[in-house]
Amino acid sequence: MVVGTEDLLRELAPQVLGALVRRYGHFDTAEDAVQEGLLAAATQWPADGVPDDPRAWLIRVASRRLIDQLRSDESRRLREENEFVRDPAATRVAPPADERESGDDSLVLLFLCCHPAIAVPAQVALTLRAVGGLTTGEIASAFLVPEPTMGQRISRAKQKIKSSGVGFEMPPPESRGARLDAVLQVLYLIFNEGYTSSSGPRLARVELSAEAIRLARMLHRLLPDDGEAAGLLALMLLTDARRPARTGADGELIPLDEQDRSRWDQAAIAEGVALVSGALARTRPGAYQLQAAIAAVHDEAPTAADTDWAQVLALYELLEKVSDSPMVTLNKAVAVAMVQGPRAGLDLLATLDGDDRVARHHRLAAVRAHLLELAGDAPGAAAAYQVAADRTLSEPEQRYLRSRAHRLAATTP
Known part of the structure; x- marks a missing residue:
């Protein structure tokens, strides 16, 4: 499968999962159906070509898989209970999702995974799996726990969501704050795993850091006055701006003080500086804002020797007070x-x-x-x-x- 197709499937996976969960519920079954749809796409698209509307194609295929599974589960339950269905409508499931629907449910899915009924480590793990697209093994590596342990943690989190009966919708403003810390932490971890992979042959997985930035932008648009949402987006932009200079011609790692700063993304730096400056001016500094401010000091120094280390140290002393x-x-x-x-x-x-x-x-x-x-x-x-x-x-x-x-x-x- 070509890299372009891999990137497209990673981008579409949370959108398709969100569409199915919103229409049918059944978070765990919906994820299984989406994975089957992604596998079908990975097999068919390289040979047949990418459909004109790949999102609609995935929703249609995954919906069929989900409906088949729900009907199979219901039939098995009825057989086990030795019941007879007189009305065929009793085993009917919701109609197929409208694959032409263009809304992106990624942010709603993100908040769903950070439901307060789930412990914070499980919130992070589940969101990395469902929204970030990381494998269970990758998440286990990031948390330094065995893969079976992480698999059980994710499975329990899905069951918590199922038993909570929560609807697939953005939480109202009065309860949104309770989930925001976990949402921010999830995006931060997704970005970090993309910027510096915890394991494997690649230093970075650009698709993950790009997805984290995309979701952070969505979150900032939803909460434009939240300083930490702005700070996290700024931190990502200011860090990712250095990515072109982090590796040499042979893929070797180049440390910050040896990087060619002319290769840094100046537009991303300017946007990140503006975001964190605005956030610090209007809100009480939080951990992400202070980390972004530190990143800005590094990014604005013309050379490594010009870095204002005294200012960096002062910012770390402030950061220690909130983290x-x-x-x-x-x-x-x-x-x-x-x-x-x-x-x-x-x-x-x-x-x-x-x-x-x-x-x-x-x-x-x-x-x-x-x-x-x-x-x-x-x-x-x-x-x-x-x-x-x-x-x-x-x-x-x-x-x-x-x-x-x-x-x-x-x-x-």
């Missing part, structure tokens, strides 16, 4: 090192060694290696780079970290 994530402390350590010296940064990193959330994460070892290198400890840096390489599942990151380790080891007497 208890060890990743904030990890990133702050770099800013501390650039302002106060690498040893000060290493001292801050040492406070994370007992934090189970990050103690064995490859990024902790990678940052420690970087700061040891800045401090002139080549043997220590080489060893830490090797530890980081052994811990990451991303092949491009492994190659980069090992190359740093080998280079430093070669300079050691």
Whole structure:
């Protein structure tokens, strides 16, 4: 299947799932039907060509699969209960969805997956599966849990939605806020998985980061006065703007301080800066706004040497007050090192060694290696780079970290 078809199917999958759930309910059965429709498309379209209206084609095929399954389930239930149906209408299901309907239900589906009856980790996992299009294995890797465990978590979340009896509609404004934090977290995770894949041969999966940006735009249009919705969209744009310069000719990873900044997307940077500036001016700063502000400082520096590290450090100190994530402390350590010296940064990193959330994460070892290198400890840096390489599942990151380790080891007497 050509890449263009893969991208199209990924874009259409949540729209088709949303259309089926809105018409028929049955979230879990609808998802199975959509997966069958996607498989049929992946098989037929390369040979027969993409239909004029691919969304309508998928809705029609998936609807047939869903109706067949619902009728089969109902017949089996009746046989098990040894009942006889006198009225044929009793086994009738809703009429097929109007495949010509053009509305995109992705955002409604997003809020449905973040239903308050579901625990937040399960909300995130289910949305990554249904809206983001990640496989169960990819989600398990992102959450650092076994794939069967993640599969059970997603299955239970579907059952929660089914038993809640909630309708397929956007929650009213008075209850929308309760789900917004989870929605923002989901979009953030989808973007991160796209920008830096947690495993596999590719550094980035552009289709995922693009989908996260598309949904973040939709959310911002829905909630134009919400500072965090604006901040998240700004953060995505300011980060994604660097993507053209993150890899070399052979796909190798290029760190931020070595990137050719002339290749950065200046239009995305300008839009991101305007978004976060407006949000900070009118709302109380939240975690996404502050992360976006940090990204803006990096993006607006003409060279790595021109980065205003004192401002970056001040923003991280504000961010620590609204977020208890060890990743904030990890990133702050770099800013501390650039302002106060690498040893000060290493001292801050040492406070994370007992934090189970990050103690064995490859990024902790990678940052420690970087700061040891800045401090002139080549043997220590080489060893830490090797530890980081052994811990990451991303092949491009492994190659980069090992190359740093080998280079430093070669300079050691």
